[in-house]
Amino acid sequence: MNNLMYLKDVTTLKLDPEKCIGCGMCVEVCPHEVFAINSRKAEIINRDACMECGACRMNCPADAIRVDAGVGCAAAVINTALGIQTNSCCCVIESPDSPPDFPKDCGETSQKTGCC
Amino acid sequence: MVGSKLNAADHFGTFKARWGINRMNYTVDPGLYALGSPTSESDVYVTANYKLSFDKLKSALPGINAWILVLNTNGINVWCAAGKRTFGTAELVRKIIKSRLAQVVSHRKLIIPQLGAPGIAAHEVKKQTGFRVIYGPIRATDLPAFIESDYHSTPPMRKKDFPLTERLVLIPMELIPALKHMAMILPVIFVLSGFFGPGSFLENAVANSFFAIIMLIGGMAAGTIITPAALPWLPGKAFSFKAMAAGLITSVVIFALFLMFSANTLQTGSVLSMFLLASGLSSFLGMNFTGASTYTSLSGVRKEMKLAVPLQISAVFCGIVLWIGSLYMINT
Known part of the structure; x- marks a missing residue:
């Protein structure tokens, strides 16, 4: 299934080798083998496979990774563009810094957009 | 206490959830389970x-004695909830404290599915x-192998693919909303x-x-069934393009069948309009499958939409105008 690759040169992923401590957490959490450890530092070996899930950034203890994390979902982009307030669970675009809690009535919209 | 074996009711529940029946209430109570x-x-x-x-x-751990800590994600799966950070550090810490996990177990380690990592630091x-x-394998079925290799995932266990079976079970989620819309549009036509x-x-x-009607149903099927099923084999990388191609292929096939088997003569305007509508519709529906796929990024989706959405709108608009025009032609 190697031919399932998404668009090239779009990801916002950035790695700061100065800050990297080579712990390998990014290699461990990335679902698409974007990183590898080379001479005690992390390295981006497959940039175009990045889906911006944000796992690496979240688990980097040295704060060496930057990525605008989000869910690659067209329905969410449309809803956001139209200003529709969705509480749909995964189809939502938000910054990694937004609060972890969300309204309890999450569900109905996600059923419509079908993203969960 | 729970067992690892699933019964018929569990399997039926899974089936219903896949078809969108009561999916959002398909939950278990958060907390610690034995x-x-x-x-x-x-x-x-x-x-x-x-x-x-x-x-x-639990069905991946037959005969294994373990604790299961269930976080409250409002009934959303681990990966989606991690993206929203409801499967997140704050909720995990809350549940660890509330369940008094530190008193229940003597060790200090947690096994978390790797796809929970976007929410957990x-x-x-x-x-x-x-x-x-400790991040465990992506697929629960790899857990026995993970345990055997001293709690290490091999690279294949860490990689999220998107095999045919997985794409197929996601079809109803796209198909059912589309069918509901078709049930409104087709009677109007x-x-x-x-x-x-x-x-x-x-x-x-x-x-x-x-x-x-046949062409539009074909377009809908192209976007919601053929696109997910044939995803790796459709041309291009953007979902809107792959789905447009699926819509065009379907349209050509239907058109050819009509030429062969239908006694009715088809008007050029009507044929052209339906090619535009079916492929535009398919492109839009297939583009929405990005949300269910396992490898699309938000930046990529935004990029493809910038080009695709205006084209989809134009195709549908021109298609409607042409089709109504072709109806008027009949009377003249």
């Missing part, structure tokens, strides 16, 4: 309170609770067609709308 008869030495597995996630975890969990996060032509209202409606 799988088999665990001791203070037993492993702790963390999951979401979506029953499908919970079922997959392992170093933060360690700092706040003393528990060390049927009724509108009745006003044009030499015969009675019903004769006209059937004669003028038959091709259109």
